[in-house]
Amino acid sequence: MKLLSHTNLKIASLFAAVVFGSAITAMAQDTRVQTSQLDYLTAKASSTVDVNIDERLIQLTAKFLSTKNPDEASVKEVVNGLKGIYVRSFEFEKENEYSLADLESIRSQLRGPGWSRIVNVSSRKEGNVEVYLMINGSQIGGLAVLASEPKELTVVNVIGPVDLEKLTKLEGQFGIPELEIESSKTKRKN
Amino acid sequence: MKNSIFATLICGALVCTALAGTASARTDAFDAVVKVIEQHYHVKHKGLPFLARAGMKTAKAAARLAGGQKRRLAEAGSVKVAYFEDQDFVSIAGASDFRKNLKSALLPEWLPFVQVLAPNDEQQTYVFLREAGPKFNLLVVNIDKHEGSVVQVDVSPETLALLLQNPNDIGKAITDDATTTDY
Numbered sequence: 001m002k003l004l005s006h007t008n009l010k011i012a013s014l015f016a017a018v019v020f021g022s023a024i025t026a027m028a029q030d031t032r033v034q035t036s037q038l039d040y041l042t043a044k045a046s047s048t049v050d051v052n053i054d055e056r057l058i059q060l061t062a063k064f065l066s067t068k069n070p071d072e073a074s075v076k077e078v079v080n081g082l083k084g085i086y087v088r089s090f091e092f093e094k095e096n097e098y099s100l101a102d103l104e105s106i107r108s109q110l111r112g113p114g115w116s117r118i119v120n121v122s123s124r125k126e127g128n129v130e131v132y133l134m135i136n137g138s139q140i141g142g143l144a145v146l147a148s149e150p151k152e153l154t155v156v157n158v159i160g161p162v163d164l165e166k167l168t169k170l171e172g173q174f175g176i177p178e179l180e181i182e183s184s185k186t187k188r189k190n
Numbered sequence: 191m192k193n194s195i196f197a198t199l200i201c202g203a204l205v206c207t208a209l210a211g212t213a214s215a216r217t218d219a220f221d222a223v224v225k226v227i228e229q230h231y232h233v234k235h236k237g238l239p240f241l242a243r244a245g246m247k248t249a250k251a252a253a254r255l256a257g258g259q260k261r262r263l264a265e266a267g268s269v270k271v272a273y274f275e276d277q278d279f280v281s282i283a284g285a286s287d288f289r290k291n292l293k294s295a296l297l298p299e300w301l302p303f304v305q306v307l308a309p310n311d312e313q314q315t316y317v318f319l320r321e322a323g324p325k326f327n328l329l330v331v332n333i334d335k336h337e338g339s340v341v342q343v344d345v346s347p348e349t350l351a352l353l354l355q356n357p358n359d360i361g362k363a364i365t366d367d368a369t370t371t372d373y
Binding site (some may be wrong): 039042043045046047048049050051052053054057060061063064065075093173174175 | 357
């Protein structure tokens with residue numbers, strides 16, 4: 001009987017671990033914004049950039065960035081703990097090459113559980129910049145930026161603890177374009 | 191009876207072909223990618239023996255790294271280069287099919303890390319990455335209207351960390367490093 005209950009306990013622990021593991025994986029997957037539906041725009045674009053940097057590569061970079069060089073130290077601090085940086089960018093020669101449905105295909109994911117749009121964010125660049133944060137309890141689990149200009153469309157997805165301030169420090173690095181984001185006040189809107 | 195022998199031979203041949211294909215993909219990603227380019231675009235690569243010098247540590251290359259450092263990116267002796275010169279990279283099947291073929295020629299251990307495309311100028315750059323013990327293999331494919339190159343190099347983790355800060359430029363930095371000598 002004792003042996004049986006011990007076995008049951010083991011099975012229950014294993015089950016809990018599997019469930020917990022699945023939940024963590026699901027959370028990470030939810031933070032990842034899918035952009036494969038935009039693949040067809042590649043043929044219309046005059047230029048496209050697709051950058052995929054996973055956790056291992058980010059941590060590798062962090063490991064070799066110098067703490068003595070102020071610029072590198074600042075980046076090292078920002079990237080520590082990040083789990084992925086994914087950038088998809090399209091430039092077009094003509095306007096209206098991408099559709100509202102394309103934007104909606106990204107926005108619909110960012111209306112999912114945990115995502116909140118940060119309002120009062122603007123960019124010095126032409127066009128519209130939307131910034132979204134994934135909040136897991138009291139922690140930030142990721143960030144997404146949808147930047148749309150008449151001839152440009154960019155989706156940036158950073159997974160891990162990253163806020164707007166950190167994002168501005170990452171602009172121009174790791175494939176993240178210069179979004180020139182400015183925040184007057186940080187407000188969130190669901 | 192004849193039919194069954196014939197069927198067995200056909201099955202055997204198919205299995206052998208499949209196994210040979212898998213083995214080839216496993217043994218050399220560089221060769222597999224060169225073959226994909228040749229088959230897709232009906233072009234032929236050239237081997238440039240002088241490029242063997244590219245991996246020498248003593249040489250200096252104007253490697254465009256973050257921070258403007260000038261030094262070799264590739265580890266000594268690790269450079270493989272295939273060059274396509276004065277050829278037409280036109281394919282009826284299109285670039286989309288080419289990307290699919292390229293990815294299917296590589297094992298999943300190769301991470302499609304950076305892709306920069308300018309379809310109007312018919313320019314394509316793909317950078318794939320995989321771990322190789324304490325180092326990393328970078329495989330860079332550059333296709334232009336009339337030129338192309340495939341470069342595979344080993345890089346140290348330190349070099350990769352530097353390159354990662356400006357991933358859009360990795361393809362050019364690696365290709366320049368492997369094909370430029372400035373003695």
